[in-house]
Amino acid sequence: xxxxxxxxxxxxxxxxGAAVALAPATTAKAAAPAAGKQAPGxxxxxxxxxxxxxxxxxxxxxxxxxTYVANAKKDAVNEVIAANYLPTNSATHLYxxxxxxxxxxxxxxxxxxxxxxxxxxxxxxxQFHTNLAASGIDPKxxxxxxxxxxxxxxxxxxxxxxxxxxxxxxxxxVPAAEWKxxxxxxxxxxxxxxxxxxxxxxxxxxxxxxxxxxxxxDDGKELVGGIKAIATPGHTPGHMSYLVxxxxxxxxxxxxxTAGMAFLFVKNPDWQLAFDMDKALxxxxxxxxxxxxxxEKIPVQGFHFPFPGLAYVEKDGNGYxxxxxxxxxTL
Amino acid sequence: xxxxxxxxxxxxxxxxGAAVALAPATTAKAAAPAAGKQAPGxxxxxxxxxxxxxxxxxxxxxxxxxTYVANAKKDAVNEVIAANYLPTNSATHLYxxxxxxxxxxxxxxxxxxxxxxxxxxxxxxxQFHTNLAASGIDPKxxxxxxxxxxxxxxxxxxxxxxxxxxxxxxxxxVPAAEWKxxxxxxxxxxxxxxxxxxxxxxxxxxxxxxxxxxxxxDDGKELVGGIKAIATPGHTPGHMSYLVxxxxxxxxxxxxxTAGMAFLFVKNPDWQLAFDMDKALxxxxxxxxxxxxxxEKIPVQGFHFPFPGLAYVEKDGNGYxxxxxxxxxTL
Numbered sequence: 303x304x305x306x307x308x309x310x311x312x313x314x315x316x317x318x319g320a321a322v323a324l325a326p327a328t329t330a331k332a333a334a335p336a337a338g339k340q341a342p343g344x345x346x347x348x349x350x351x352x353x354x355x356x357x358x359x360x361x362x363x364x365x366x367x368x369t370y371v372a373n374a375k376k377d378a379v380n381e382v383i384a385a386n387y388l389p390t391n392s393a394t395h396l397y398x399x400x401x402x403x404x405x406x407x408x409x410x411x412x413x414x415x416x417x418x419x420x421x422x423x424x425x426x427x428x429q430f431h432t433n434l435a436a437s438g439i440d441p442k443x444x445x446x447x448x449x450x451x452x453x454x455x456x457x458x459x460x461x462x463x464x465x466x467x468x469x470x471x472x473x474x475x476v477p478a479a480e481w482k483x484x485x486x487x488x489x490x491x492x493x494x495x496x497x498x499x500x501x502x503x504x505x506x507x508x509x510x511x512x513x514x515x516x517x518x519x520d521d522g523k524e525l526v527g528g529i530k531a532i533a534t535p536g537h538t539p540g541h542m543s544y545l546v547x548x549x550x551x552x553x554x555x556x557x558x559x560t561a562g563m564a565f566l567f568v569k570n571p572d573w574q575l576a577f578d579m580d581k582a583l584x585x586x587x588x589x590x591x592x593x594x595x596x597x598e599k600i601p602v603q604g605f606h607f608p609f610p611g612l613a614y615v616e617k618d619g620n621g622y623x624x625x626x627x628x629x630x631x632t633l
Numbered sequence: 634x635x636x637x638x639x640x641x642x643x644x645x646x647x648x649x650g651a652a653v654a655l656a657p658a659t660t661a662k663a664a665a666p667a668a669g670k671q672a673p674g675x676x677x678x679x680x681x682x683x684x685x686x687x688x689x690x691x692x693x694x695x696x697x698x699x700t701y702v703a704n705a706k707k708d709a710v711n712e713v714i715a716a717n718y719l720p721t722n723s724a725t726h727l728y729x730x731x732x733x734x735x736x737x738x739x740x741x742x743x744x745x746x747x748x749x750x751x752x753x754x755x756x757x758x759x760q761f762h763t764n765l766a767a768s769g770i771d772p773k774x775x776x777x778x779x780x781x782x783x784x785x786x787x788x789x790x791x792x793x794x795x796x797x798x799x800x801x802x803x804x805x806x807v808p809a810a811e812w813k814x815x816x817x818x819x820x821x822x823x824x825x826x827x828x829x830x831x832x833x834x835x836x837x838x839x840x841x842x843x844x845x846x847x848x849x850x851d852d853g854k855e856l857v858g859g860i861k862a863i864a865t866p867g868h869t870p871g872h873m874s875y876l877v878x879x880x881x882x883x884x885x886x887x888x889x890x891t892a893g894m895a896f897l898f899v900k901n902p903d904w905q906l907a908f909d910m911d912k913a914l915x916x917x918x919x920x921x922x923x924x925x926x927x928x929e930k931i932p933v934q935g936f937h938f939p940f941p942g943l944a945y946v947e948k949d950g951n952g953y954x955x956x957x958x959x960x961x962x963t964l
Contacts, residue, residue, distance in 0.1 A: 333739045334774035336684040353667040360962040408664040443665035609960040629940040631691040
């Protein structure tokens with residue numbers, strides 16, 4: 303059992319160049335090699351008759367910016383990070399798109415950081431397409447891709463590694479208000495030299511790659527039978543969440559109601575993420591969605607929640623607490 | 634977009650026996666078929682240099698017994714079940730063995746409900762071997778199987794579907810106190826006609842299938858370099874947990890410190906699970922392990938936690954609360 307001393311003995315014997323044959327062969331056997339890689343990141347659950355496949359796109363860890371939360375000190379932010387047993391002074395960002403098979407349509411909601419040159423971290427993120435393949439879903443069979451807003455972690459995965467449309471047979475559905483915001487030339491001119499300028503350019507890059515062929519939608523639109531858009535502006539002007547309903551069961555796909563490190567804003571819903579564009583409106587949309595989830599006792603699927611990203615919401619003091627849905631080993 | 638009315642239209646057209654060819658072929662296309670099955674249930678994480686593969690054995694749901702908790706009313710139990718968004722009046726049991734590759738040994742800790750006639754629920758449970766195969770681990774390469782105690786959900790998976798030893802090259806390590814309890818004929822005689830009689834018989838069935846060739850161990854034993862037994866009696870007389878240490882990192886493999894629906898006893902550590910054999914001692918062992926996890930800020934891997942079963946522990950009033958470790962999409 304004392305493996306270390308046994309190994310020491312063995313190497314000593316070998317070094318002496320003698321008597322190696324006396325050691326039983328099994329003693330020298332190393333363990334099977336470590337696998338060295340994570341399991342494919344997909345998970346299935348049902349909402350009524352709908353089959354949901356949650357697919358992780360991976361993670362990106364960056365140094366924690368000083369002003370990650372516009373209205374909280376870095377120390378207070380680090381305290382909540384530590385309470386979640388994640389590395390302090392780092393922002394750990396997780397990306398969790400979903401695919402919904404309604405029985406008549408196969409629908410992707412948001413697409414991750416993509417595979418091309420704009421993937422922020424090769425391997426660690428941009429895993430959506432790999433994990434989608436592992437789940438057995440063929441991108442060619444996707445009928446619709448619904449985009450919640452035009453940040454790169456939601457739209458870049460529309461393109462494959464060759465910058466072609468990754469879902470060649472899908473209708474691409476985008477919020478009309480997002481299209482208006484990001485594809486408008488005068489808005490882009492005004493943003494010249496600011497940090498958001500890149501987002502205007504990236505939106506043009508992505509949608510331009512397939513000739514801007516999108517269907518625009520507004521608040522309240524039933525995009526596919528059972529999947530309805532709910533305007534939740536603030537994070538971006540046209541940001542959308544979704545109510546997914548099949549029979550008596552529902553869930554909310556929250557998109558970026560709590561973004562970045564979502565747990566910070568679950569616990570402190572009044573905290574303002576630095577890159578929420580209209581911060582007060584983002585807080586309002588956040589509370590609207592979580593209060594709805596609590597009132598209706600329906601789970602929330604969160605794009606920036608840790609995989610598999612499905613949780614119930616409860617009030618907790620001035621904020622909220624997530625109760626992760628119990629992993630179901632069967633479907 | 635209005636899929637339902639479009640479908641209504643289509644079927645109306647077809648019923649009229651006319652003009653079907655006028656409808657574009659794509660309109661009638663059904664979605665890709667649902668996958669209909671869950672993702673393979675394994676997950677990897679590191680403890681220092683050790684690679685841990687958590688492998689779900691599945692779940693078994695039974696009607697909630699009146700006396701599931703010996704010292705709490707069924708209503709109080711149902712209240713905690715509801716707070717965890719699981720079906721009330723049911724006991725949802727989840728099984729989560731682990732495999733640890735220390736770099737020099739490949740070690741399985743506990744084995745699930747097995748594949749043979751004693752698997753309690755074909756398909757839903759007894760998935761350990763299937764998911765192990767999915768994870769790429771060959772049972773022939775397992776060097777040691779460590780058993781925490783002799784309940785069927787921990788030992789039955791020692792055997793394959795033909796009731797042969799499923800890990801043909803492994804040393805089988807069992808708590809000496811468990812061997813003494815369950816393999817003793819006078820103990821079995823005294824249990825005749827009681828609910829635990831079956832456990833004596835099952836222990837003989839399982840270990841007898843490979844000629845009772847086991848290595849017995851006691852409290853404090855380092856079973857394999859970095860994996861040390863901690864006696865945590867109560868659930869059964871020889872019940873063991875483990876401290877796993879590699880470099881500066883550790884975790885506790887708790888086994889059945891909280892068993893059945895573990896969350897009940899995490900929240901209410903003084904509650905006594907009906908099938909804890911020495912109930913007061915089980916409570917004592919439970920608090921010892923969780924207080925140790927809190928003091929050392931190390932995660933706990935729980936056999937009856939929902940997959941992937943890795944969580945940090947915090948005090949919460951008179952009980953504890955689990956903070957699930959954040960799913961890592963990379964290794």
